[in-house]
Each structure stands twice: as structure tokens, then as C-alpha cells.
Amino acid sequence: MIERKIHTDISSALNRQAAVVIIGPRQVGKTTLAHKIGDQSNAVYLDLENPADRDKLSDALLFFKMHEERLVILDEIHHAPEIFQVMRGIIDEGRRKERGIGRFLILGSASIELLRQSSESLAGRVAYIDMYPLILSEISDVSMNTLWLRGGFPNSLLSKTDKDSYLIRQDFIRTYLERDIPMFGPRVPTETLRRLWIMLAHLQGSTLNVSRLAQNLDVSTTTVFRYIDLLVDLFLIRRLRPFHANVSKRLVKAPKVYVRDSGILHALLNIKTVDDLFSNPIVGASFEGFVIENIISILPYGIDPYFYRTQAGAEIDLILNISSTERWGIEIKRGSIAKPTKGFYYAQEDLKLTQSFVVYGGEDTYPIDKNTTALSLSSMLEKIASL
Structure with missing residues (x-):
């Protein structure tokens, strides 16, 4: 597997911020890299393009609380934009418990709408990282x-x-x-x-x-x-x-x-x-x-x-x-x-x-x-x- 240079950037961001958003075009390697990070940290991975995974978030608050000790990776987040508000509450509660970093890794393929939704709901709680094709x-x-x-x-x-x-x-x-x-x-x-x-x-x-x-x-x-x-x-x-x-x-x-x-x-x-x-x-x-x-x-x-x-x-x-x-x-x-x-x-x-x-x-x-x-x-x- 090719070692992506932004791997270190993402790991560093997860160590200082509650949520990290990786933004880049489809097929650029976001999911592959997220799985690698997830395997290293015992993360929970959900592909929100998959109806079965979306169903797991029918009660997103309960799901996130069940996995509050683990990194949650949310792929194709644009399929469930309503969960940004839930994530905000979970992050704020985690901060009160001194569990305020490395909660969510979010993957998206469209910049402007994803940025708008996440910046409105997660202001001060999120870092953004652009993922480019291989160089x-x-x-x-x-x-x-x-x-x-x-x-x-x-x-x-x-x-x-x-x-x-x-x-x-x-x-x-x-x-x-x-x-x-x-x-x-x-x-x-x-x-x-x-x-x-x-x-x-x-x-x-x-x-x-x-x-x-x-x-x-x-x-x-x-x-x-x-x-x-x-x-x-x-x-x-x-x-x-x-x-x-x-x-x-x-x-x-x-x-x-x-x-x-x-x-x-x-x-x-x-x-x-x-x-x-x-x-x-x-x-x-x-x-x-x-x-x-x-x-x-x-x-x-x-x-x-x-x-x-x-x-x-x-x-x-x-x-x-x-x-x-x-x-x-x-x-x-x-x-x-x-x-x-x-x-x-x-x-x-x-x-x-x-x-x-x-x-x-x-x-x-x-x-x-x-x-x-x-x-x-x-x-x-x-x-x-x-x-």
C-alpha cells in the first residue's frame, strides 16, 4: 500500500481536535486511508451510502454514546447531513468528560455543502484536511x-x-x-x-x-x-x-x-x-x-x-x-x-x-x-x- 503523506496530518489533527473532515474527490483514496487509520485505532466505520449502515444511525445519539471510547469514521457523510447537530452535542459532552479529541473522522466528496453544514454545526470543534490524488x-x-x-x-x-x-x-x-x-x-x-x-x-x-x-x-x-x-x-x-x-x-x-x-x-x-x-x-x-x-x-x-x-x-x-x-x-x-x-x-x-x-x-x-x-x-x- 502506498503511504499517503497526509496520514500524519490526519493523525495529528485527531490528537488536537474532536472531529476531522477529509475532503477530496471520489476514488482519491479517502476510504482506504480511513480504514488504515481505523485499523490502527479500533475505530467504528460506517459507510452512509449503505442503507444498513445508515439504519444504525436511526438513533444517532444512542449509537455515538455506545461507542464513546472509540473513533467513529463516517464515510459519504452527505447522505446523512442531519447528524452534524447530534455530533455537536456528543463532542460537547465528551469535552466535559475530558474526552474532547479524536471522536469523529468524516469523509466527504463535495466541498461547499459539506463545509457549510459542518462549519455551522461544528464550529471550533473540527479540522479540515484536503486529500489530493497521488503526487x-x-x-x-x-x-x-x-x-x-x-x-x-x-x-x-x-x-x-x-x-x-x-x-x-x-x-x-x-x-x-x-x-x-x-x-x-x-x-x-x-x-x-x-x-x-x-x-x-x-x-x-x-x-x-x-x-x-x-x-x-x-x-x-x-x-x-x-x-x-x-x-x-x-x-x-x-x-x-x-x-x-x-x-x-x-x-x-x-x-x-x-x-x-x-x-x-x-x-x-x-x-x-x-x-x-x-x-x-x-x-x-x-x-x-x-x-x-x-x-x-x-x-x-x-x-x-x-x-x-x-x-x-x-x-x-x-x-x-x-x-x-x-x-x-x-x-x-x-x-x-x-x-x-x-x-x-x-x-x-x-x-x-x-x-x-x-x-x-x-x-x-x-x-x-x-x-x-x-x-x-x-x-x-x-x-x-x-x-
């Missing part, structure tokens, strides 16, 4: 190109063949369109959403133009915003915000859009093999999104990611405010030569970056100039992990 620093027996092609969902990544992996991802897309999205959001025509998802895949790494998408789909801009919000809430799409620096420049204000998992991106574009990927015009944007997701997944709390672009052509793919006195810029180049553009140096000067990096397709780490270092994705992840 490069978590795997050892799989090449970077395989991870990039197949993406980080475990079933896809660990498939015996590229064909099996591709079919698993096509099933994932179909399940989201036909079952999960209608469950979590307002009724959305499946074919319209499929077309939007594919359009966003073709726009990987581009600034978001909602008006053009609305025109192509023959729907209103309000509808497109609503559909994209839903895909964002389900961890399928990322909107990377522009960095608004205090500089006298005309800045790009629209976010950039990415299909978050590279494997899902490739399935949407019918890219089945590494050869297909390398011969496709999307390859550069795909690598950019792949690197960005790997980096964002291990950022310490409080470091938010941005991109920077001016209408004059200054641009850096990723900006990280490490502290009040330290700001990093990261440019991404798929090739074996790490050569920044002029726009990179213009942005470097605009933002007064303390450190600049070019993540490229090679393995060596070397200085490009006195302010800029070329390095591999693995080395970049090590540098961020040390923060």
Missing part, C-alpha cells in the same frame, strides 16, 4: 511520465496497462456526469456538462473566458459560472487566481483554468498513451497543470498559489508568498532545456522575487543566473516540503 513524491515504483499520463487516482495509476487505466478514467467521468453531479448540484444536462468539461480541457492553462464558453454552449454566462462552480466544488477543476501586485502595470484579472488531475484531462481529450501525449499540442499545458497540482498539494497552510501576467507580456506560471518578506516565482517548462522567456524576467523584476525557479523536464539542478535555479519537479517538491 510524484508519494510514489517510487511508477515513473513520472506514467503518473503524468494516468493521473493520481490510485485505481488509474496502478492499473496493469495504459488501456485499463484509460477505461477506468472514462468510467470515472461517466459516473460523475450521470450520478455524482446530479446528486450534489442542481439538475444539469449531462451532455452540456460533458461538452463544457471537454472545452475546459482544451483550454488547459488558459485564462477563463466565460462569455466565449457560454456562446459555444448556447447558454447564459450565469449558467456557465454555475456549472464551473460545481466542477470546482467537486475538485475536478481549478481556478488559479491572478496575483494583484501593487505595481503600475495593467494586470490580467481573469483566473486561469485547469482540469486538476492530468489523467482525467487526458481521458477527456482521448489521449491514451505517452506517445499520444507527446504528439498532442496540449502537452505543454498538460505538464504545466501537472506540476502546479503536485506543488499545490503539499503547500503549507497559509501559502496561497497565484499566477502573474500583465497585458504587456510579463508572466510567471506560479507565485507563492512564502512569508511577508519572501516571495517565490516558479516557471514551468516541459523540455530538457530550462530557458525562461523575457516575460519571466519582466515579471521577476515587477514582483521583486526573493527566489525564482524553473521546473523543467530534466533531472539536474543548476543556476540559470544569480536569481534563478533550474530543477526537476522532484527537487522542487523537496524544497517546498522543507518549508
Whole structure:
């Protein structure tokens, strides 16, 4: 079994907080990790998608009191949102008995509604942890190109063949369109959403133009915003915000859009093999999104990611405010030569970056100039992990 880096984060959170919520897309490995944690702590596990397990909570107060000495793991919590209020009472009673930590581990596949329900009922009693697909620093027996092609969902990544992996991802897309999205959001025509998802895949790494998408789909801009919000809430799409620096420049204000998992991106574009990927015009944007997701997944709390672009052509793919006195810029180049553009140096000067990096397709780490270092994705992840 692959050791997930957030395992330690979850264990630490359970040792300081009464409830911990793990949020992430379906099939990312939440249930597998929860079972591993449960086996180590003699926990009670309930899958609330299973009617038999939901029936056990017909009197949730009694059930929780029966197991007050054990961690209770609640999977697919969106099927029983009414129990949040019961959990609040149990947590408060436990605190009076000096049993105020490590009571509940909650798993959910939709962010906005789960966060709203849990934050309203469990304010001050809960920690939130995002679970991402597998990243490069978590795997050892799989090449970077395989991870990039197949993406980080475990079933896809660990498939015996590229064909099996591709079919698993096509099933994932179909399940989201036909079952999960209608469950979590307002009724959305499946074919319209499929077309939007594919359009966003073709726009990987581009600034978001909602008006053009609305025109192509023959729907209103309000509808497109609503559909994209839903895909964002389900961890399928990322909107990377522009960095608004205090500089006298005309800045790009629209976010950039990415299909978050590279494997899902490739399935949407019918890219089945590494050869297909390398011969496709999307390859550069795909690598950019792949690197960005790997980096964002291990950022310490409080470091938010941005991109920077001016209408004059200054641009850096990723900006990280490490502290009040330290700001990093990261440019991404798929090739074996790490050569920044002029726009990179213009942005470097605009933002007064303390450190600049070019993540490229090679393995060596070397200085490009006195302010800029070329390095591999693995080395970049090590540098961020040390923060």
C-alpha cells in the first residue's frame, strides 16, 4: 500500500481536535486511508451510502454514546447531513468528560455543502484536511511520465496497462456526469456538462473566458459560472487566481483554468498513451497543470498559489508568498532545456522575487543566473516540503 503523506496530518489533527473532515474527490483514496487509520485505532466505520449502515444511525445519539471510547469514521457523510447537530452535542459532552479529541473522522466528496453544514454545526470543534490524488513524491515504483499520463487516482495509476487505466478514467467521468453531479448540484444536462468539461480541457492553462464558453454552449454566462462552480466544488477543476501586485502595470484579472488531475484531462481529450501525449499540442499545458497540482498539494497552510501576467507580456506560471518578506516565482517548462522567456524576467523584476525557479523536464539542478535555479519537479517538491 502506498503511504499517503497526509496520514500524519490526519493523525495529528485527531490528537488536537474532536472531529476531522477529509475532503477530496471520489476514488482519491479517502476510504482506504480511513480504514488504515481505523485499523490502527479500533475505530467504528460506517459507510452512509449503505442503507444498513445508515439504519444504525436511526438513533444517532444512542449509537455515538455506545461507542464513546472509540473513533467513529463516517464515510459519504452527505447522505446523512442531519447528524452534524447530534455530533455537536456528543463532542460537547465528551469535552466535559475530558474526552474532547479524536471522536469523529468524516469523509466527504463535495466541498461547499459539506463545509457549510459542518462549519455551522461544528464550529471550533473540527479540522479540515484536503486529500489530493497521488503526487510524484508519494510514489517510487511508477515513473513520472506514467503518473503524468494516468493521473493520481490510485485505481488509474496502478492499473496493469495504459488501456485499463484509460477505461477506468472514462468510467470515472461517466459516473460523475450521470450520478455524482446530479446528486450534489442542481439538475444539469449531462451532455452540456460533458461538452463544457471537454472545452475546459482544451483550454488547459488558459485564462477563463466565460462569455466565449457560454456562446459555444448556447447558454447564459450565469449558467456557465454555475456549472464551473460545481466542477470546482467537486475538485475536478481549478481556478488559479491572478496575483494583484501593487505595481503600475495593467494586470490580467481573469483566473486561469485547469482540469486538476492530468489523467482525467487526458481521458477527456482521448489521449491514451505517452506517445499520444507527446504528439498532442496540449502537452505543454498538460505538464504545466501537472506540476502546479503536485506543488499545490503539499503547500503549507497559509501559502496561497497565484499566477502573474500583465497585458504587456510579463508572466510567471506560479507565485507563492512564502512569508511577508519572501516571495517565490516558479516557471514551468516541459523540455530538457530550462530557458525562461523575457516575460519571466519582466515579471521577476515587477514582483521583486526573493527566489525564482524553473521546473523543467530534466533531472539536474543548476543556476540559470544569480536569481534563478533550474530543477526537476522532484527537487522542487523537496524544497517546498522543507518549508
